[in-house]
Amino acid sequence: MSRILKNRRLVEDDWRLIEDGAPVCAGEKIIVPLRRWREERSALLASAAAVGVLLPNTEDVEALWPEIADRPLIALQFPVFGDGRALSQAVVLRRRLGFGGELRALGDILRDQVFGLQRCGFDAIVPRADQDLEDCLRALAEFSVVYQPAADGLETVWQKRRSATPA
Amino acid sequence: MYRYDPYDRQLVAERVAQFRDQTRRYLEGRLTEDEFRALRLRNGLYQQRFAPMLRISVPYGLLESAQLRKMAHIVREYDKGYAHFTTRQNIQLNWPELPRVPDLLAELAEVQLHGIQACGNDTRNITCDYLAGVAADEWVDPRPYCELLRQFTALHPEFLWLPRKFKFGFSGARVDRAATRTNDVAVHVLARDDGAIGFRFFVGGGLGRQPMLGRVTNEFVPEEDLLIYAAAILRTFNRFGRRDNIHKARIKIVLKEWGYERFRAAIEDEYAKIRASGEGADLKLRPEDLERMRAHFTAPAYRPAAEVAADWSAAARREPRFAAWLKRNVRDHKVPGYRVVFVSLKAPGEPPGDCSAEQFAGLAEITARYSFGELRSTYDQNLVLADVAERDLYELWRELDRLALATPNIGLVTDLVCCPGLDFCSLANAGSIGVAREIFERFDSLEAQYEIGEIRITMSGCMNGCGHHSVGHIGILGVDKHGEEWYQVTLGGSAGHDAALGERTGRALARGEIADGVERLIRAYLEFRLDEDETFLECYRRVGLEPFKQRLYAADAAVAAAA
Numbered sequence: 001m002s003r004i005l006k007n008r009r010l011v012e013d014d015w016r017l018i019e020d021g022a023p024v025c026a027g028e029k030i031i032v033p034l035r036r037w038r039e040e041r042s043a044l045l046a047s048a049a050a051v052g053v054l055l056p057n058t059e060d061v062e063a064l065w066p067e068i069a070d071r072p073l074i075a076l077q078f079p080v081f082g083d084g085r086a087l088s089q090a091v092v093l094r095r096r097l098g099f100g101g102e103l104r105a106l107g108d109i110l111r112d113q114v115f116g117l118q119r120c121g122f123d124a125i126v127p128r129a130d131q132d133l134e135d136c137l138r139a140l141a142e143f144s145v146v147y148q149p150a151a152d153g154l155e156t157v158w159q160k161r162r163s164a165t166p167a
Numbered sequence: 168m169y170r171y172d173p174y175d176r177q178l179v180a181e182r183v184a185q186f187r188d189q190t191r192r193y194l195e196g197r198l199t200e201d202e203f204r205a206l207r208l209r210n211g212l213y214q215q216r217f218a219p220m221l222r223i224s225v226p227y228g229l230l231e232s233a234q235l236r237k238m239a240h241i242v243r244e245y246d247k248g249y250a251h252f253t254t255r256q257n258i259q260l261n262w263p264e265l266p267r268v269p270d271l272l273a274e275l276a277e278v279q280l281h282g283i284q285a286c287g288n289d290t291r292n293i294t295c296d297y298l299a300g301v302a303a304d305e306w307v308d309p310r311p312y313c314e315l316l317r318q319f320t321a322l323h324p325e326f327l328w329l330p331r332k333f334k335f336g337f338s339g340a341r342v343d344r345a346a347t348r349t350n351d352v353a354v355h356v357l358a359r360d361d362g363a364i365g366f367r368f369f370v371g372g373g374l375g376r377q378p379m380l381g382r383v384t385n386e387f388v389p390e391e392d393l394l395i396y397a398a399a400i401l402r403t404f405n406r407f408g409r410r411d412n413i414h415k416a417r418i419k420i421v422l423k424e425w426g427y428e429r430f431r432a433a434i435e436d437e438y439a440k441i442r443a444s445g446e447g448a449d450l451k452l453r454p455e456d457l458e459r460m461r462a463h464f465t466a467p468a469y470r471p472a473a474e475v476a477a478d479w480s481a482a483a484r485r486e487p488r489f490a491a492w493l494k495r496n497v498r499d500h501k502v503p504g505y506r507v508v509f510v511s512l513k514a515p516g517e518p519p520g521d522c523s524a525e526q527f528a529g530l531a532e533i534t535a536r537y538s539f540g541e542l543r544s545t546y547d548q549n550l551v552l553a554d555v556a557e558r559d560l561y562e563l564w565r566e567l568d569r570l571a572l573a574t575p576n577i578g579l580v581t582d583l584v585c586c587p588g589l590d591f592c593s594l595a596n597a598g599s600i601g602v603a604r605e606i607f608e609r610f611d612s613l614e615a616q617y618e619i620g621e622i623r624i625t626m627s628g629c630m631n632g633c634g635h636h637s638v639g640h641i642g643i644l645g646v647d648k649h650g651e652e653w654y655q656v657t658l659g660g661s662a663g664h665d666a667a668l669g670e671r672t673g674r675a676l677a678r679g680e681i682a683d684g685v686e687r688l689i690r691a692y693l694e695f696r697l698d699e700d701e702t703f704l705e706c707y708r709r710v711g712l713e714p715f716k717q718r719l720y721a722a723d724a725a726v727a728a729a730a
């Protein structure tokens with residue numbers, strides 16, 4: 001089992017990502033690609049303890065919502081570190097659709113990106129294998145001030161200014 | 168002028184610390200070339216032909232005296248004694264050394280300057296009308312909205328990894344002085360008859376390969392929805408902008424591939440959805456937010472006209488150079504007794520837009536003394552002192568003249584717009600500074616320039632179009648032909664309220680032909696024009712491409728006839 005960032009801590013990951021058609025062991029928590037979820041839904045639910053789905057970053061999460069709304073975990077992908085499409089997917093899932101399960105970021109993720117990922121609503125981040133996890137954890141607190149309201153609920157500079165000047 | 172509060176200062180300080188750490192990790196070999204590239208670009212650092220280039224954001228073109236003084240120090244200490252103003256109203260340093268860049272940024276942060284998102288695939292520095300707040304034709308001062316959007320886009324977590332760079336341009340006046348429609352997004356601030364303020368949004372403009380002008384996606388977005396609408400555009404771009412081909416990654420390509428109706432509908436749909444959600448509630452600007460921001464951009468303490476008005480006609484008769492400067496570089500101001508003064512960065516023999524340490528230092532003093540401590544940069548690579556008392560004009564002229572900043576050529580043929588080209592830029596196909604110099608020399612005489620009148624020559628060293636060639640009255644684009652420098656000419660472009668893209672004339676001209684070619688075009692204009700009041704652009708629009716083309720390629724026809 002490997003360690004990942006979850007809710008601002010380093011934890012042992014108890015989910016297994018199965019990207020191909022490999023068999024599922026009874027009672028494990030698994031993450032499968034959208035396609036497999038669609039094709040084997042009831043079989044997966046019958047054997048696994050929990051089933052999360054992995055979405056390509058080109059999917060429209062709003063259109064998919066009826067199929068994924070009840071999932072305990074949705075994993076989004078960063079195929080290369082410069083590709084920020086899943087950031088918008090995350091924000092829409094959290095802020096528009098109200099997804100309350102685990103939102104997990106996977107892929108080519110650098111230490112320098114985890115702060116932004118957290119802001120967009122990812123509560124679980126799996127940085128690229130070569131990244132120093134302790135350093136990633138520190139990077140989650142790299143900024144103490146933010147301008148934009150986002151999915152992390154941090155108080156923004158604007159909110160602070162509003163409370164400083166009575167309306 | 169917007170002044171940082173402790174939060175703004177803290178944010179920039181934390182960004183500098185982050186960048187210092189990134190630079191250290193790179194120098195220690197813990198960040199790859201590619202990774203560091205993406206990270207440093209997001210902080211304004213670009214790898215140029217000979218050295219790194221650091222682009223410093225000048226938010227909507229506004230600078231103050233203390234910043235200019237700091238720039239004088241920076242260019243002496245970290246560069247070769249000069250810096251370059253760009254067509255996006257920013258400042259570029261061409262020779263900083265990477266290990267010292269974190270210190271440089273820390274010094275800049277002392278005067279609220281930084282390189283955050285000056286390069287990279289993110290939301291870039293916002294450009295704006297350089298006469299904001301003082302223009303007689305202004306509906307609404309756009310600067311408070313520029314600053315609101317600047318803060319919203321600074322390190323925005325969702326929009327920091329876009330398919331390509333993304334630019335906003337603002338105007339709140341009848342005349343577009345910021346080439347707004349050449350931006351990915353143009354925001355025109357309007358006031359309706361009932362007094363309500365709102366924004367007309369144009370989306371999908373861009374220079375470079377396949378230049379396009381933005382199209383209207385919404386005629387009137389209410390004031391409180393500024394950030395919501397911007398978020399809707401940015402999200403649409405982040406999701407649908409192409410990432411498979413860097414040359415097709417700008418939002419204009421989404422517009423082109425989808426067609427206008429679908430494109431517009433997608434943005435409007437996202438706008439409606441954000442507005443209806445909790446996200447929209449968070450982003451909606453409240454009256455107190457707007458008030459607080461407007462309070463940063465109040466008019467300076469103008470003196471009564473009786474105290475500051477002056478008539479310089481006698482002095483002008485005695486000194487023709489002063490007269491020329493009054494005529495070309497000084498414009499009317501909406502407040503009686505005050506004038507707008509252009510500081511020309513197009514002196515003979517100097518690369519357009521360059522500014523030396525002495526000039527920065529001098530401008531710091533001049534701005535403090537004559538224009539309420541503020542200076543603006545223009546997209547034509549000049550500077551503007553927006554609030555000069557008439558009384559001070561003569562003295563100001565003497566001081567600017569001493570600093571070689573009073574060349575009386577604003578809007579004339581030698582007021583060339585030009586990117587750094589082959590002299591500095593690693594992407595360049597051809598030199599632009601050398602060509603600019605040749606054109607300058609040909610038309611150096613003021614009589615000739617006045618005879619020619621208003622004309623805008625713009626030049627880029629490659630397709631990326633940093634020199635705005637596609638919206639020049641005469642546009643010149645450097646192209647590479649088998650390792651040689653060639654120049655493609657376009658005619659009839661305009662970046663103003665009558666924005667248009669230039670038309671290509673035909674074959675490219677060789678390095679040895681280009682200055683002659685420009686001269687032939689101008690001579691043709693002098694011959695074709697109805698009278699002195701018809702400008703180059705008006706004349707071109709009346710007679711069309713063909714007669715100009717014949718003159719430009721006259722030699723080709725002669726050769727063909729002889730053969």
Ligand code: SF4
Nearest residue numbers: 586592595628629633
């Ligand atoms: S137009 Fe091309 S050559 Fe000129 S600065 Fe831009 S990228 Fe460089």
